[in-house]
Amino acid sequence: MTDLAPPRPVGDAPIGYDPAVVERRWQAHWDAEGTNSPDLARGENPFYALMMFPYPSAEGLHVGNLFAFTGSDIYGRFQRLQGHTTFEPIGYDAFGIHSENFAIKQGLHPGELIPRNIDNFRRQLQRVGLMIDWTHELSTTDPSYYKWTQWVFLQLYKQGLAYKKKAAVNWCPLDKTVLANEQVIAGACERCGTMVEQRFLEQWFFRITDYANRLLTNLDGLDWSESTKTAQRNWIGKSEGAEVVFPIQDVMLYGGSAMASAGASGEVVANALEVRVFTTRPDTLFGATYLVLSPEHPLVSIIAGDEQRDDVAAYVAHAAKQDLVTRKTTKEKSGVFTGAYATNPATGDAIPVWIADYVLLEYGTGAIMGVPAHDERDFEFAQKFDLTITRVIASPEHTADLPLGDAAFTETAGCRLVNSGRFNGLTVDEGRTAIVTELSARHAATPVVNYRLHDWCISRQRYWGPPIPIVYCDACGTVPVPESQLPVLLPMIDDFRPDDSGVSPLARHAEWYHTACPQCGGPARRETDVSDTFLDSSWYFLRYPSSRRADVPFSDTITKKWLPVASYIGGNEHAVLHLLYSRFVTMVLHDAGLLAFEEPFRRFRAHGMIVRDGAKMSKSKGNVVNPDLYIDEWGADTFRTYLMFLGPFEEGGDFRDQGISGVKRFLDRLWRSVHDARADGALEVDVQRKLHQTIKKVGDDISRLSYNTAIAAMMEYMNTMRSGERRPHVDEVRPLVQLVSPFAPHIAEELWSVLGNTRSVFDSRWPTYDEALTVENRITMAVQVNGKTRGTVSLAKDATQGDAMTAAMADPHITKFVTGQPRKVVFVPGRMLNIVL
Template sequence: MAKRYFPNEVEGKWQKRWKEDKLFSPDLDKSEKPFYSLMMFPYPSAEGMHVGNMYAFTGSDIYSRFKRLQGLDVFEPIGLDGFGIHGENYALKINEHPMEVSRRTEKHFYEQFMTVGNAYDWNRTLNTYEPEYYKWTQWAFLQLYKKGIAYRKKAEVNWCPSCKTVLADEQVITGACERCSSQVEKKDLEQWFFKITDYAERLLKNLEWIDWSEKIKVAQRNWIGKSEGTLIAFDSLDVFTTRADTIFGATFVAVSPEHPLLSKLVTDEQKGDVSAYIEAAGKKSELERKENKEKTGVFTGTNVKNPFTGESIPVWVADYVLMGYGTGVIMAVPAHDERDFEFAKKFDLPIKTVIENTSPVIANGVKQSQNNKEGIASSPSTTLRISRNDKTNVYTGEGILVNSGEFDGLSSTEAREKISDYIEKHNLGKRQVHFHLRDWLISRQRYWGPPIPIIYCDKCGAVPVPESDLPVKLPFIENFRPTGTGISPLASEPDFVNVKCPKCAGPAKRETDVSDNFLDSSLYFFRYLTTDLNDRFFDEKRAKNWLPVDMYIGGAEHSVLHLLYSRFITMVFRDLGFIDFEEPFKKFRAHGLIIAEGAKMSKSKGNVINPDNLIKEWGADTLRMYLMFMGPFTEGGDFRAASISGVYRFLSRVWELAQNEHADEATEGELKILNKVIKKVGEDMENLRFNTAIASLMEFLNFLSKQGRVSRGTIKAFLVMLTPFAPHTTEELWEMMGENRSIHLQTWPKYEEKYLEEEEVTIAVQVNGKVRDQLVIHKDMASDGKVIEKIALGSPKVQKFLDGKEIKKAVYVPVKIINFVTE
């Protein structure tokens, strides 16, 4: 009698044995076919993972197991991104010290990874809050400091009033903190930055060839935001524009409230109004300023000269102009920019058309040129005064220049070049490239992070901590809560702050800010390879053999954070000569997100699902398969607890089939289906189509269940294909079948082409282009068009549509379609 399927009886057994045997721990120094497979390590900001987290790690592990079965030496490590605001905020929430919380959460996270059966190399774990790790975070900072990439300056920065710390631009999502969603404010603080902008062009260019999910590349391309344009002097104000072709339509200049020259522009009569306006603008978030449809502004009292028209045009201060873009000054062209248009309407400023749209438009059924709409004269007037509700005159596209002096009649593209040439020839400005990307702000006024390794001496200035003194250990302090003053809690610990200067041995003070946790995570994939080496960050031989990472899987929400920073740090390391490549991941794929019962998982909605309970009830293999069966791995799916039992029944049927008596030889029909399944599942696995791979395995099981006795070879091939999804179940059955060597060390089955050839083909029959029947015939007959025509004409379904009609011709596309034309 077959042994019944009780997953809890076998899963713990195999997890223990795999770890003891170091089955998934490749020799990093001797591997001949290295394959580095990695999933973004988690930040343990709560007591454990929910099934949404488990989904991503399971999918990555399934791919890793598949590559191992293909004969590769797979390295799949795991660790915890424990430093940073996520972990600290959780500790604050439950009123515990983060050092104590991290010890508990670390234990549970690793237990969860173990119980779900992921094939990690448990000899190479790392945690970012351990001194053995953050020693190298501090080391990396020093390398960037020595190269001049790390620098300190006073700057207006993003400040989260809830997290009580500064945020990098990338951590502000539509004006709010990406961690707590509080509206971000602005503060002037001395901060440390990395010059990521020096790498903007390389970061952008490499997006053309790296094999990454397209949505990630689009997000990074937009965030880097390259703009090629022209810098133009309007007297003392430099304006950057990508539309030099519209300069003759510039009727006023608008300046950001934060612009450093603004105070010099304001006349005495306007000082009061401008000061009040600047104060009001400072209380708005960047998002509010971007989205504010009701334009506001104040005239400075000053005019500047438009260098092309010679006209004196007013300078306004307007909060829709942001200091972080271009120069913080815009030449306003109301006729060809919607924001400028709205501003001009409100303050009754001139609107001058200088681009004529030559594309025809339809009005009342009649084609007419764009400038003839809504009563605008066919020869555009030089200056228009229009009603405030009239938005029909804004044209932001390309066209032909008018009212532009010697440049009239040129296309926008031609005019941009010729006007830019004129500007440079007459020293009015120059061509320039601008990027949206800003330098990476890495200072954090929090406790839970790696102390920045800098010492301040009144005599010597900022002095880097000697590498021999690393790590600068984070001390245990009782009051770790953020102060909200712009000063880190570490500043209250005199034993930490007061030190001797490494240069002159005089009294000095430590930097009390800690570094952004994204610096930790931009390094970790390097460090996994050298966790056993305490004297160096890189090992040249291992780096050459294992890097870049072959497959990296993670969340799209890190597009312009971790993923961009990792690329930047890798480029810096290459420039420093540590490595010979500049992109960290050969392939990156973004996983999807799962919802629960039709809604996004969240604690507030009470629909967060604990995987621990599901594993106890159904087993890890059932959960793994169900998570992958819900939908495409790159898109996600809807978790419905009632559906998980179907996967359990499938595994129970596999359990029974493997224990049945086997046939000595496979039948021809069995081999045909088996080889098709091998091909289909293999292709699906390579492309992360796990849901369709599982569907094929389920269909194959249905076929095998109807065959009576199935050959041992077919069962073995089936179990190997199932192994990445159900590693415990297949390992146990493999042993029960008398196999001694682990199923995880077997080879993915290969299909034979001869079994993929179809004996029969299907040919569509059309009448006047519409399918009326389908013919299933032997493949040897498919090449004879006359035979196909005769068979098709004998079909009652086809005769019905040919009755009483004359066939003009029959068109046959071999092995695909025959079409009878009667008209």
């Protein structure tokens, strides 16, 4: 046991509260006693409080991290006080391009840089007093961790969910490297300014699209922030519609190979070239006056007419040269006619087939039907190239031949079909169904659901990540590395910079690259790509409780006991990627029979952002707050509590140092109240009532993460309890120490021991309140005349309308507004009285 005696007043400090001393003492005490390391095997009533692990940057923790961690810590500590065994782990998400680029800039190896950053993070995390179980700390860069990241890859591979295909990526021809979309600024490389190109490279993908519908429908049952669920729904982007078949007319077939498409039964139908398009508006089919294929569409070279061949080829080449970002953001329409015509299956008309880069190969079928009258993009395109525009939807005020004017008509509510043959007069919804039904009978359409979600590209042609555990053998082909041979260690090489070749730097290391085939023992080559950091973080919560097990990624019994995660708190910037990938990986492991649950996070809450003077903190703006300086000056307890007091936790707030002194004063008063407390005499009724109200409110508020109002409530109680320089009774102060403890854990422990307790305040139980004692027996009721508040009356808590009326009419300030006989009186018991004249 460390020394529990209260510190003597230091120097001139009149009250003896020295945060630095108190905080150091209790951090050492927690460490020595293992206060924050629960017995995971035996602890009762488990509660897994998870915070998103940080990326250990060179700058150290920023206030945003601290804000998030403190919010999560308060919730975890509160749950512990409710009688749970709380597990609060931390780790570092330390692989990735960020670290690698930074290391390159500093001329250092990420392998030396990262441990240094982690040491600094650990130091900072320790001094804010989080209830972290340090015995389960992890880093994704540790071979004992990424061994199992590779294992996760293998599980997906085994399920047929990992595959390799060529995909378009941004390529900087000067830096000779692949760029993420965020690294392309206005079509140019963010580092060297060179125009970026599109390249096709072989990449590993996970088939997350197979899980799209499940990822979407499960959301309904999750206790998550609505904003996060909405973001996921939008990201998955389900759209229901139909695929419609447009036969190509009179094609000149080149080279005889014309690849007539294969029907469902496998027989080759001669001369049956056709374009399939996806649409969410089959009701507008009669208005489809042209088709547009994406420039990469396989039919393009086949259907292009002799005269158009050169133009088409030039356009395709132009599109290929564009980078992905510019292509998707340039709204100016461009395109060329292919020379081919297709038949609109509804009207039988011949319509021209164009190609344009506003149609993307990766979405739907890579081809669209152009309905210029009712789609903005198509309208723009048709105007530019002078294509036919036919109205097929009309609102009740429109006639069938009313011209469109200068914009597409995209409304649907209350509208009906026109110029659509026998479908005229149907509503949009009816038309949608009727047209698809009829075309389906002729095999010209199929109802289809499409998702915006793409498969997850996990390949990175970089160095700083876990090597993808695959080997290529001339004899056996693609061979997964057997689990017994994991981890595939990332070699510590000096020249880890990306180079001219466009493949990972690992390819340059023959001794690593060449290996023996695990199947036949023959010569083989290793996969040189490493995996995406999002794979590292997609399963880390499974590892924490079992982090000391070398033989399995996660123990069955421990996992059954501790997961799914009871509370997960993090930033909404991870609403889609990290949180979606974690759900996906969990589902896959569930389907493989390795996990009993399919959703990893029972409850998720997104915290807000801390800004400074209304702007996001950034080095370039020079408004970054260094938490160390604030902790030095005010102490961790004050800083934590202040961060929580600045605004609603789920909304964030504006950091300004002016307000921090108010919180410090509050803790000073708490300190003094405990030291001055008397043990004799009785409790005051008003103080006691306020106490019970406060216990109730603080508990309710913490449960809803309304930390700012919880703190305000404690301050109110303090004002009541210590009004003037009133000496409070110990029984009035003791519960306040407990209420404060999740926010300001060090001072709470200190004062708890001053109050004579020998065990941690976090092993005490949250104080209980008596509902009966929270009730006020007299109430102040507002009295309105014609809806305007004209005064108040003081009444017994169960006063009737009659009592209220009598009291109101006795007050001349009120009666002077009552100039006639009341027409009506509205009485809300306990709240207000409204006299209507």
